[in-house]
Amino acid sequence: MTVLDRGSAAHVAVVGGGIAGLAAANRLLARDPALRVTLLEAEGRLGGKIATERADGFVVEGGPDSFLAAKPRGVGLCGELGIGDELQGITPRLRRAYVARGEAMHELPEGLSGLVPTRLGPLFRSRLLSPRGKLRLAMDYRLPARPGDGDESLGGFVRRRLGDEAWERLVEPLMAGIYAGDGDRLSLLATFPQLRAAEVGHGGLIRGVVAARSAAASAQRPGPAFVTPRRGLDHLVEALADRLRAGGAELRTGVAVRGVAARVGAGEADGATLLLDDGSRLEADAVVVATPAFVAGDLLAGLEAGLAADLRAIPHASSAIVTLAYRREAVARPLDAHGYLVPRAEASPILACTWSSEKWAGRAPAGWALLRVFVGRFGQEALFCQSDDELLALARAEVGRRLGATGEPGLARVRRWPQGMPQYLVGHGERVARIEAAAGRFPWLALAGNAYRGVGIPDCIASGEAAAEAVLGGLAKWAERSFVVNSAHAVAAR
Ligand SMILES: Cc1cc2nc3c(=O)[nH]c(=O)nc-3n(C[C@H](O)[C@H](O)[C@H](O)COP(=O)(O)OP(=O)(O)OC[C@H]3O[C@@H](n4cnc5c(N)ncnc54)[C@H](O)[C@@H]3O)c2cc1C
Numbered sequence: 001m002t003v004l005d006r007g008s009a010a011h012v013a014v015v016g017g018g019i020a021g022l023a024a025a026n027r028l029l030a031r032d033p034a035l036r037v038t039l040l041e042a043e044g045r046l047g048g049k050i051a052t053e054r055a056d057g058f059v060v061e062g063g064p065d066s067f068l069a070a071k072p073r074g075v076g077l078c079g080e081l082g083i084g085d086e087l088q089g090i091t092p093r094l095r096r097a098y099v100a101r102g103e104a105m106h107e108l109p110e111g112l113s114g115l116v117p118t119r120l121g122p123l124f125r126s127r128l129l130s131p132r133g134k135l136r137l138a139m140d141y142r143l144p145a146r147p148g149d150g151d152e153s154l155g156g157f158v159r160r161r162l163g164d165e166a167w168e169r170l171v172e173p174l175m176a177g178i179y180a181g182d183g184d185r186l187s188l189l190a191t192f193p194q195l196r197a198a199e200v201g202h203g204g205l206i207r208g209v210v211a212a213r214s215a216a217a218s219a220q221r222p223g224p225a226f227v228t229p230r231r232g233l234d235h236l237v238e239a240l241a242d243r244l245r246a247g248g249a250e251l252r253t254g255v256a257v258r259g260v261a262a263r264v265g266a267g268e269a270d271g272a273t274l275l276l277d278d279g280s281r282l283e284a285d286a287v288v289v290a291t292p293a294f295v296a297g298d299l300l301a302g303l304e305a306g307l308a309a310d311l312r313a314i315p316h317a318s319s320a321i322v323t324l325a326y327r328r329e330a331v332a333r334p335l336d337a338h339g340y341l342v343p344r345a346e347a348s349p350i351l352a353c354t355w356s357s358e359k360w361a362g363r364a365p366a367g368w369a370l371l372r373v374f375v376g377r378f379g380q381e382a383l384f385c386q387s388d389d390e391l392l393a394l395a396r397a398e399v400g401r402r403l404g405a406t407g408e409p410g411l412a413r414v415r416r417w418p419q420g421m422p423q424y425l426v427g428h429g430e431r432v433a434r435i436e437a438a439a440g441r442f443p444w445l446a447l448a449g450n451a452y453r454g455v456g457i458p459d460c461i462a463s464g465e466a467a468a469e470a471v472l473g474g475l476a477k478w479a480e481r482s483f484v485v486n487s488a489h490a491v492a493a494r
Contacts, residue, residue, distance in 0.1 A: 009034045009035055009036045010035055010036070010285040010286065010475050011035075011036040011037075011038065011271075011283070011284050011285050011286075012028055012035055012036070012037050012038075012284060012285065012286045012287070012288065012471060012475075013037075013038050013039075013040060013272075013274055013282060013284035013286075013287045013288070014028075014037065014038070014039040014040070014287075014288045014290060015040050015257045015260070015274070015287065015288065015289045015290060015291055015299065016040075016041065016042075016048065016289065016290035016291040016295075016448075016449065017039055017040075017041030017043075017046040017047070017048065017251065017253065018047065018048025018049060018050070018290060018449065018450075018460070019047070019048060019049075019050060019236070019237070019240075019457055019460045019461060019464070020048075020290040020448040020449040020450065020460040020461070020463050020464035020467075021039060021041070021048075021288065021290030021291075021448065021449075021464060022039070022046065022047075022237065022240040022241065022244070022464070023073075023077065023240070023448075023460070023461040023462075023463075023464030023465050023468075024288045024290055024446075024448050024464035024465065024467050024468045025037050025039050025244050025249055025288075025464075025468075026077075026240055026243060026244060026464075026465075026468075027464065027465040027468035027469065028288075028468045028471075028472065029243075029244065029247040029248070029249060031468070031469075031472055032472065033247060033248075036248075036250075037244070037247075037248075037249040037250070038249070038250045038252065038282065038284070039244070039249060039250070039251050039252065040252050040255045040256075040257050040274070040276070040282075041251070041252065041253045041254075041255065042254070042255065042256035042257075042277075043253065043254070044253050044254045045253060046237055046241055046251065046253060047233075047234055047237040049063040049064060049417065049420065049450075050063055050064060050233045050234060050236070050237050050457075051063045051234075051415060052231075052232035052233050052234035052235075053413065054232070055411060056365070056410075056411060057364070057365035057368075058325055058363065058364050058365070058368070058370055058411055059231070059232045059356075059360075059362065059363045059364075060323045060370075060411070060413055061232060061233060061321075061323075061356070061372070062321055062323070062413065062415030063233075063321070063415065063417065063420075064233060064457060065228060065233065065354070065356065065359075065360070065372070066090070066226040066227060066228035066233070066360075067226065067227065067228070067456060067457035067458055068225065068226060068456055068458060069089075069223055069224060069225060069226065069227045070216070070225065071454075071456060071458035071459065071462075072458065072462075073458045073459075073461040073462040073465065074227070074456075074457050074458035074461060075087065075227065075458075077236070077240075077461050078229070078236060078239075081236070081239040081240065081243060082239070083229060083235060083236065083239050086229045086230050086231065086235060087227040087228065087229060087230075088227065088228060088229075088230050088360065088361060088362075089223065089224025089225075089226065089227050090224055090225070090226055090338065090359055090360065091338075091358060091359060091360065091361060092224070094336060094337055094338060094358050094359075095338070096108065096110075096336075096337045096338070097337050097338050097339055097340060097341065098337055098339070098340035098341070099128055099169060099170070099173055099340065099341050099342075099343065100340050100341070100342045100343075100346065100348075100402060101128070101169065101343070101346070102346075105340055105402070106126060106127055106128040107126065107128075107337070108128070108170075108174075108341075109122040109123040109125070109126040109128065109170075110122040111123070112174070113209050113210075113212075113213045114174075114192070114194075114209070115158075115171045115174045115175055115192065115195070116162075116171070116195065116198075116205060116206060116209045117137070117166075117170070117206065118206060118209055118210045118213060120138065120206075123137070128169050128170060129165055129166060129169060129170065130165060132165070133163060133165030133166060133169070136162070136163030136164075136165065136166070137162045137163055137165075137166045139163070140161050140162055140204050140205050140206050140207075141204050141206065141207065142204075143160075143161065143204070144203065145199045145200050145203055145204075146160070146199070151187050151188060151189045151190075151426050151427060151429065152188050152426065153183065153184050153185055153186060153187070153188060153426050154175060154183045154184075154186045154187070154188045154191055154192060154195075155167055155172065155182075155183035155184035155185075155186070156184065156188075157188045157195065157196065157199075158171045158172075158183070158195075158205075161199065161204075161205040162205065167183070168343055168344070168345045169343055169345070171183075172343055172344055172345070173341035173342065173343045173344075173352070174341065175191075176341070176343075176344060176351055176352075176377055177341055177351065177352050177374075178455070178456075179191065179317070179378075179421060179423065179424070179455065180317040180319045180351060180374075180376070180377045180378060180421045181317060181377065181378045181421070181423050181424075182344070182377070182378045182379050182423075183344075185378075185423070185425050185426065186423065186424055186425060186426070187424050187425055187426045187427065187428045187429065188426075189428075189429050190424035190428035190429050190432075191424050194209075194212060195208075195209070197212075198211070198212055228360065230361070230362055233457075255276055255277065255278070256276070256277040257274050257275070257276060257277070257291075257299060258275045258276065258277050258299070259274070259275040259298075259299055259301075259302060260272050260273075260274050260275075260287055260289065260299045260300055260303065260445075261273050261275070261302050261303065262303060262442065262444075263283070270285075270444070270478075271283065271284055271285040271286060271287075271444045272284055272286075272287050272444055272445070274287065284444075285444060285475060285478075286444040286445070286446075286471035286472075286474060286475055287444060287445055287446075287471070288446050288447075288448055288464070288467045288468060288471060289445070289446075289447050289448070290447075290448040290449050290464060290467065291449065292316065292419065292422070292449065292450075292451060293311045293312070293314045293316075293422060293449065293451035293452075294311065294312050294314070294316065294419065296311045296447055296449075296451075297309070297310075297311030297312035298312070300439075300445075303442065303445075304438055304441075306434070306438055307435060307438035307439060310431050310434050310435045310438070311435060311447075311451075313431065314422050314423070314424075314428070314431065314451050315378070315422075315423045315425065316419035316420065316421060316422050316423060317376070317377055317378035317379075317419075317420070317421045317423055318376060318381055318383075318384045318416075318417060318418045318419055318420060318421075319351070319374060319375060319376040319377060319417050319420060319421065320374075320375045320376055320383075320384070320391050320414060320415060320416045320417060321372055321373070321374055321375070321414075321415045321417070322372075322373045322375060322391055322392055322394075322395035322412070322413070322414050322415075323356075323370065323371070323372050323373075323411070323412070323413040323415070324370075324371045324373065324395060324396065324399060324405070324409040324411070324412055325364060325368050325369065325370050325371070325409055325410045325411035325412075326368070326369050326371070326399075326405050326407070326409055326410065327367060327368060327369075327407075327410065328367055328368065328369050330405060330406050330407045331369050331399075331403050331404060331405045332403070332404025332405075332406075333402070333403045333404050335355045335357070335358045335369055335403075336358075337355065337358070338354060338355060338358060338359040339352060339353050339354035339355045339358075339359065339371075339372075340352065340353055340402070344377065348398075349375055349376060349380060349383050349394060350373060350374065350375060350394070350395075350398045351374040351375065351376070351377050352373075352374045353371055353372065353373045353374070353398065353399065353402070353403075354371070354372045354374075355369065355370070355371055355372075356370040356371065356372055357369050357370040357371075368410065369405075370411075371399055371403070371405070373395035373398055373399065375391055375394060375395060378421075378423055384416070384418060388414040388416075391414050391416075392412055392414055396409070421450075421455065422450055422451040422455060424455075432452050432453065435447065435452070436452075440470075443471075443473075443474030443475075443477060443478065444471065444474055444475075444478075445471070445474075446466075446467035446468070446470040446471045446474075447467060448460075448463045448464040448466070448467035449463060449464075450463075
């Protein structure tokens with residue numbers, strides 16, 4: 001008998017089949033194989049933002065292409081699924097990237113740790129910053145830490161410590177590659193709390209980051225910073241789906257949930273009724289909602305207005321990835337890096353261009369260059385009104401201008417991500433605390449996904465697993481209470 005045994009197995013519904021929902025379902029079955037688990041996904045396929053396509057020998061990642069190895073649950077889950085050996089790191093021979101400024105391309109200086117330079121030598125030799133900008137950056141060693149413990153914007157923080165130029169030309173483009181965001185509005189504490197900790201703990205940002213890096217280096221095994229399955233990120237999705245099916249989970253694609261309501265006439269711990277888009281209903285003893293936050297807000301609107309309002313208030317950026325393949329001789333510039341970033345200050349619709357064929361092994365047939373152009377960021381939503389052909393033309397013009405790519409691409413794909421990237425604006429931490437407190441009042445409910453405590457794949461896996469643990473805890477308490485009540489009834493009846 002399991003801790004959840006209530007005569008018949010409890011039924012848990014997971015709404016959303018992105019990596020967070022899949023990880024939640026996986027953790028549920030790993031903890032209690034007797035559970036009945038139903039995963040409901042609106043699209044016709046699983047994976048959400050993970051969207052790998054194989055065509056003519058190319059591996060095209062329409063969304064993410066890798067994940068951070070240092071965050072434990074990405075590599076950890078792959079190991080548990082038996083695909084750990086399939087992970088590959090970035091091609092080491094070209095471990096560098098450029099920043100575009102005007103028509104020039106400046107190599108990112110060596111010695112960056114995350115967003116922050118830790119070695120002044122390479123930075124001072126680089127022409128990315130002006131002499132004045134370099135001197136201003138070095139003032140970080142002299143500036144005192146800001147007193148108080150309130151939040152501030154990431155941009156405000158970096159400008160304060162390292163100066164405007166270091167923010168605009170160096171840190172902002174690196175940050176935008178993660179959040180597609182406006183750094184002057186993003187929350188420092190919700191995005192990079194370790195930077196504030198470095199300032200407070202060491203009286204200087206660079207000094208603090210260097211100390212944290214040395215501590216981490218002695219604790220971690222060496223290896224690539226980013227990893228991805230050789231066949232593409234959907235290998236992780238397939239491995240999870242296989243494991244779930246083998247464990248008896250029901251994976252229903254092409255089924256959108258329209259609403260989640262506390263079960264009528266039942267106590268607060270007694271589960272929910274899900275309304276599906278075909279008009280049918282599904283009863284569940286517990287529910288993990290692993291959709292984007294604004295969808296979760298709509299689904300839970302009837303449950304608690306404040307919770308729904310907070311979920312809907314998390315803004316999201318829209319962007320698109322245009323993938324283009326050219327014969328190598330059609331690209332004039334040597335592809336001698338992993339790609340380049342375009343700072344917001346350039347006022348360009350392009351955020352970055354990664355050279356997938358150079359960054360990863362096995363992404364393109366010999367003789368071909370595979371390029372990923374990132375279009376659009378928070379605040380550029382008008383771009384999204386453009387047709388696929390227009391976005392394609394924009395990307396072709398970009399690689400024509402900066403890489404000298406000419407002629408028709410041999411492969412072209414446009415993948416749009418409307419409202420695809422949550423924006424953790426200043427105050428996000430308090431909003432998430434309110435959301436978690438409100439959701440926590442329903443022991444049968446937990447939320448998971450990229451909108452709360454990290455947008456990266458390992459964060460989303462951890463979020464799904466934490467949500468699974470939360471509903472398991474709710475079910476266990478319920479089972480305990482039912483056992484006590486039933487025992488009391490049995491004693492009374494004797
Ligand atoms: C372009 C891009 C590039 C990225 N690059 C990286 C990267 O390189 N590395 C990295 O670590 N992270 C990257 N990220 C971030 C990361 O990919 C995402 O944060 C993560 O995949 C989100 O997972 P999720 O499960 O929270 O959400 P999603 O993947 O959005 O999954 C939510 C699921 O819910 C479903 N759904 C929605 N409404 C309903 C409904 N009513 N009923 C049922 N189902 C519903 C959706 O169809 C979707 O499948 C990138 C993101 C984007 C957009």
